[in-house]
Amino acid sequence: MEAKAVARYVRVSPRKARIVVDLVRGKSVVRAQEILAYTNRAIAECVEKTLNSAVANAENVHNVRADLLYVKEAFVNEGPTMKRIRPRAKGSAARIRKRSSHITIIVATREED
Template identity: 35%
Template sequence: MIKKRKKKSYTSVYALGQYISMSAHKARRVIDQIRGRSYEEALMILELMPYRGCYPIFKLVYSAAANARHNKGFKETNLVISKAAVNQGNTVKKLKPRARGRSYPIKRSTCHITIVLEDISFYQQYEEYLMYLKKPGCSNENRNLTCYDTYSSGGLWDKK
């Protein structure tokens, strides 16, 4: 099996919940409702939905937002749930004792949930810049995006 390498993203953060004791089918029913929504809207939806699977997903979304705030310094108002995935985990198998020395198997299914939040303020700033460039008063002189600090590090490259 070939594992995919994750690209280092500067606009997204994630939270991963593993071995959550609920079936993947029931978790997907909740995840489908919040995928693509803003962070605050997703929290409101999760608080008001009457399913048992909402609470662990609520905690994961909150944890992903805390990661965004603490690790990357993003604001919660600009966060959107870009990806939300539910994968099937291990199944815990137990035996329930019954009458006359018999037993029945019990299967307890688990799932792994991944929530990815993305900061949309970067894209909004980029769109504003593109709108600025399309204005009639803007000339070609303002379109130079070269960062001279990266190229003027000295050495061989300055001589060419």
């Protein structure tokens, strides 16, 4: 049994989001929620919301208790990049790239493996 949740167009670079997502991959859901609650990164809150959504999907659709689940897959894909311009010296311009991410978390029960 698997349940999935995706947070799309999150305004953080994928490189920064992968640092937090790597902390919870393979852990039990209860342990992952504890880790995210005390992680000192802004994106940890969004990853925790996505994890809680995946757990709620498992509970509502498949009638599975949260303490039986673990984080089977967790990954961050690159979303669209907004391009902005900052004025520089002598009338030139520098490009600013505001990156976004798509966070995907899949939870499953241990018995399937």
